[in-house]
Amino acid sequence: MSDKNVAGSDFEPRIVAFFCNWCTYTAADLAGTARMVYAPNARVVRIMCSGRLDPQFVLAALRKGADGVLIGGCHPGDCHYQEGNYKALRRFTLLKTLLAAMGIEEERVRLEWIAASEGDKVQRVINEMTEQVRKLGPLRLEQIHQIEGSHHSAAQVGKHAVMEGAV
Amino acid sequence: MSKPKVAFYWCASCGGCEEAVVDLHEDILGVVSAVDIVFWPVALDFKRSDVEAMKDKEVAVAFINGAIRSSEQHEMVELLRRKAQLVVAFGSCAHLGGIPGLANVFDRGAIVNQACVNAVSVVNDQKVLPSEETTVPEGKLTLPLLWNTVKSLDQTIDVDYYLPGCPPPVNLIGEAVGAILKGELPAKGTVLAPDIALCDDCVRRDTKPEKPALKEFFRPHQVKADPEKCLLAQGLLCLGPVTRKGCGSVCVKANMPCTGCMGPTSNVVDYGAKALSAIASLVDSNDDKEIAAIISKVADPVGTFYRYSLPASLLHRRYNGSTERG
Numbered sequence A: 001m002s003d004k005n006v007a008g009s010d011f012e013p014r015i016v017a018f019f020c021n022w023c024t025y026t027a028a029d030l031a032g033t034a035r036m037v038y039a040p041n042a043r044v045v046r047i048m049c050s051g052r053l054d055p056q057f058v059l060a061a062l063r064k065g066a067d068g069v070l071i072g073g074c075h076p077g078d079c080h081y082q083e084g085n086y087k088a089l090r091r092f093t094l095l096k097t098l099l100a101a102m103g104i105e106e107e108r109v110r111l112e113w114i115a116a117s118e119g120d121k122v123q124r125v126i127n128e129m130t131e132q133v134r135k136l137g138p139l140r141l142e143q144i145h146q147i148e149g150s151h152h153s154a155a156q157v158g159k160h161a162v163m164e165g166a167v
Numbered sequence B: 001m002s003k004p005k006v007a008f009y010w011c012a013s014c015g016g017c018e019e020a021v022v023d024l025h026e027d028i029l030g031v032v033s034a035v036d037i038v039f040w041p042v043a044l045d046f047k048r049s050d051v052e053a054m055k056d057k058e059v060a061v062a063f064i065n066g067a068i069r070s071s072e073q074h075e076m077v078e079l080l081r082r083k084a085q086l087v088v089a090f091g092s093c094a095h096l097g098g099i100p101g102l103a104n105v106f107d108r109g110a111i112v113n114q115a116c117v118n119a120v121s122v123v124n125d126q127k128v129l130p131s132e133e134t135t136v137p138e139g140k141l142t143l144p145l146l147w148n149t150v151k152s153l154d155q156t157i158d159v160d161y162y163l164p165g166c167p168p169p170v171n172l173i174g175e176a177v178g179a180i181l182k183g184e185l186p187a188k189g190t191v192l193a194p195d196i197a198l199c200d201d202c203v204r205r206d207t208k209p210e211k212p213a214l215k216e217f218f219r220p221h222q223v224k225a226d227p228e229k230c231l232l233a234q235g236l237l238c239l240g241p242v243t244r245k246g247c248g249s250v251c252v253k254a255n256m257p258c259t260g261c262m263g264p265t266s267n268v269v270d271y272g273a274k275a276l277s278a279i280a281s282l283v284d285s286n287d288d289k290e291i292a293a294i295i296s297k298v299a300d301p302v303g304t305f306y307r308y309s310l311p312a313s314l315l316h317r318r319y320n321g322s323t324e325r326g
């Protein structure tokens, strides 16, 4: 089964964006009121600070159907809570090594510092990321879990085993 | 009144959980006199057909250890689920997938090839691989199917309680058996261990800084750890802050960092992500390059943070790009 068959040509990436309340979320708001046009693929979740982002949120989003996750926080030195974005950076750095080891492509999870005034950066980053994820294709972890979950049909998987065994 | 019937079974496991039952020492005599063990392949000569002959729900409790990774294990746990009123996932592997669950960073083809062809101790010039069906002059021979993905017990059948640990601490086993015999059980789905992090009763707790700040991480063989001081404060990846207590911090007492076998407390969904989060926030730098350099010292993040829980994690297994899925 190839992803292309499932995805077709009209694949629209689903990106979950966790934006901090004080900078990036405000910037997204600004982009909206300024009527900047950007890809409609990001679903924004407002969090108080990028330091509040538990890595479990990222994994849960991917597991539940996101094709990519974008994290937005204040620029270094600008965090409303002083240190939150540094914490986010440390966690993100380690999370990236884990995701790489789990076979999740690097471009699917991204961290950006976007100040309240940078509506244009929200526009650019979301557009860029949407295109990158579009190229990668869907992740669809939930569906894969279902397929893995139904692998008890021995006949079907038996064939698979022989194929793999032959490699 | 007849004694309650108890079954033990093992799936993908090392045998350590069976040892833990025997480690009850003389207490096991009390258990044996209070119950009727009707199935325990490692110790007693009952067969699958004996279990099949039982009435549904005839067994009071089935303790099942090991992860589930073959069609045969799946059939057996489904059978035990039918025959038992209560199923207890016994040990890390049944609870969260355990060490065998680390196979989920590979796929079946790679595992079978490694085990049957490439391992240095194997001589298999014809590259014969196990297959589910082989025809011989006498007829057809069959083998169970090895799954591509290892699962925890509750990903295959309904589970009533969990006894965590690799293996579960003897005192928790004793308490669980006692509670079952008295019918004093907590809500279904409970992990039968204290719901607090290990640091809480660690012998080195008083030496743990409020917020350890680390410039360097070490693996146990790289440093001579101070036997009194908090291991995390020494740069060793001790997962005590995110691991459920109940083991008596045995590893720390042996000067080894906790690797997390008791799993998370009940407010955590994904143990590895929580552990990763806790460790990363201790990195003592605000500079992205320096952060990356410090974090590069965390060798094998999957094996470190999901040592016992990869199948139960949100990601469940490694993905191989778009071609090999499904």
Ligand code: SF4
Pocket: B198, B199, B202, B203, B204, B205, B208, B229, B230, B231, B232, B233, B238, B239, B240, B241, B249, B252, B258
């Ligand atoms: S981090 Fe480890 S050594 Fe330190 S107090 Fe917690 S369990 Fe003990």
Ligand code: SF4
Pocket: B165, B166, B198, B243, B244, B247, B248, B249, B250, B251, B252, B257, B258, B259, B260, B261, B262, B263
């Ligand atoms: S210290 Fe950690 S790894 Fe060791 S037995 Fe306790 S919970 Fe398990």
Ligand code: FES
Pocket: A020, A021, A022, A023, A024, A048, A049, A050, A051, A072, A073, A074, A078, A079, A080, A081, A082, A084, A085
């Ligand atoms: S408030 Fe924006 S990153 Fe902390």
